Amino acid sequence: MSSPVLSVRGLTTEFVTPAGVVKAVNDVSWDLFPGETLGVVGESGSGKSVTAMSILGLIQSPPGRITGGEILFEGRDLLTMPTKELRRLRGSEIGMIFQDPMTSLNPVLTVGAQISEALRLHDRKMSKDAARTRAVELLTMVGVPNPEGRFDQYPHEHSGGMRQRAMIAMAIANDPKVLIADEPTTALDVTIQAQVLDVLKTAKERTNAATILITHDLGLIAEHADRVVVMYGGKVVEVADVFSIFAAPRHPYTLGLMSSLPRLDVDLARLDPIPGAPPNLIDLPPGCSFHPRCRVSKGRELCRTEVPPLYDTGNGARAACHFSEEVPAEMAVVSREMGARLGSSGA
Structure with missing residues (x-):
C-alpha cells in the first residue's frame, strides 16, 4: 500500500467550558491514502467534525485547544506549521465542504466572486477574467444550470442544493490532494442529496483527491466509502474496509x-x-x-x-x-x- 497522504496521530482536542473540560477528540489516530474515500461515522458529538476542524486549524481558541498529537500532511505536521503556510494549504491542497453552505458562504458577495477569490488567492498571477472563466467552468462541472447567470447571483438567490454545489466547486477549484466533506447533504431532501453526492463523486474522480466523508448516514458510507472509521465518545472504536464494517463489525x-x-x-x-x-x-x-x-x-x-x-x-x-x-x-x-x-x- 502507498504512503498515506494524511495521517492523524494521537490527536486530542479539548474545549474549556464553565462546566468543565470537554474532551471532544481523545487520542484519535487514522490514515488517509491517495485516491481513497475514508468514511467517518458516529453519533452527534462523537468528534467527527472537530477532527476535521482540527486538521484545518480552524479550532477557535479560546475555548478550544489542541493538546496533543500530530497531523501529518505529506510528512509535514500541520499542528506545528507556520500560520501563513497553513493558510496556503487550506483551499489549495486541502479542500473543505462545510455542513451548511448558507452560513459558510458570504451573504454579501456573489457566488462567483467567492469562487474567483478562492482561485486568485492561491494564484496571484490569475487575472479577474481568467478567474471568472474558470469559476464558470467549475459551476458547469458541478451541474449548476445557467452558470454564467448564477455566477453573479448571491447565495440567498440559490436553492440549498445549488449552494452546496457552489461549495463543492469552491472546494475543488485548486485541484486539492485532500477533500473533506463534512455532512455534505445535511438539510437537503432525498432527491437533492442524491444529486449532490453524484456531483461530489464526479468531482473526486476528476481531481483524484483523497476524500474524507463525514456523516451519520450509513447509507452514504455503504455507497461511497472504501474504508470506515467509527467514532464514539471522541475516540476511534473501529477501523475497517467498508465491506467488513457492514458484513462483520467487530x-x-x-x-x-x-x-x-x-x-x-x-x-x-x-x-x-x-x-x-x-x-x-x-x-x-x-x-x-x-x-x-x-x-x-x-x-x-x-x-x-x-x-x-x-x-x-x-x-x-x-x-x-x-x-x-x-x-x-x-x-x-x-x-x-x-x-x-x-x-x-x-x-
Whole structure:
C-alpha cells in the first residue's frame, strides 16, 4: 500500500467550558491514502467534525485547544506549521465542504466572486477574467444550470442544493490532494442529496483527491466509502474496509449502528435503537466509554475498568473492544431476534 497522504496521530482536542473540560477528540489516530474515500461515522458529538476542524486549524481558541498529537500532511505536521503556510494549504491542497453552505458562504458577495477569490488567492498571477472563466467552468462541472447567470447571483438567490454545489466547486477549484466533506447533504431532501453526492463523486474522480466523508448516514458510507472509521465518545472504536464494517463489525457500537438501521425486509412498528445515551464528554465513564450501553460487555469488570486499545482484528481492521471476538456471535443473535420479530409481524 502507498504512503498515506494524511495521517492523524494521537490527536486530542479539548474545549474549556464553565462546566468543565470537554474532551471532544481523545487520542484519535487514522490514515488517509491517495485516491481513497475514508468514511467517518458516529453519533452527534462523537468528534467527527472537530477532527476535521482540527486538521484545518480552524479550532477557535479560546475555548478550544489542541493538546496533543500530530497531523501529518505529506510528512509535514500541520499542528506545528507556520500560520501563513497553513493558510496556503487550506483551499489549495486541502479542500473543505462545510455542513451548511448558507452560513459558510458570504451573504454579501456573489457566488462567483467567492469562487474567483478562492482561485486568485492561491494564484496571484490569475487575472479577474481568467478567474471568472474558470469559476464558470467549475459551476458547469458541478451541474449548476445557467452558470454564467448564477455566477453573479448571491447565495440567498440559490436553492440549498445549488449552494452546496457552489461549495463543492469552491472546494475543488485548486485541484486539492485532500477533500473533506463534512455532512455534505445535511438539510437537503432525498432527491437533492442524491444529486449532490453524484456531483461530489464526479468531482473526486476528476481531481483524484483523497476524500474524507463525514456523516451519520450509513447509507452514504455503504455507497461511497472504501474504508470506515467509527467514532464514539471522541475516540476511534473501529477501523475497517467498508465491506467488513457492514458484513462483520467487530465493535459492539458498530453492531448497534447496524441494528438500528431501517430495513425493507422487516415490517416493525419501531426501530431497535442503542439503549442509553451518548457519554458525557466532560466526565467519561471509566474503562470502555461504551460499556454502559453495550450488549457484549454484560457488566464484566475488564470493560468497566480498562480502556481498550485498538486491537488488530485481521485484514488490516482494528476494534477497541476487549471482547471483539464475541461480536460476530452477538450479531447472529441480533439477526435471529430480527427474524423472529419479522415472523411475528406477519410480514
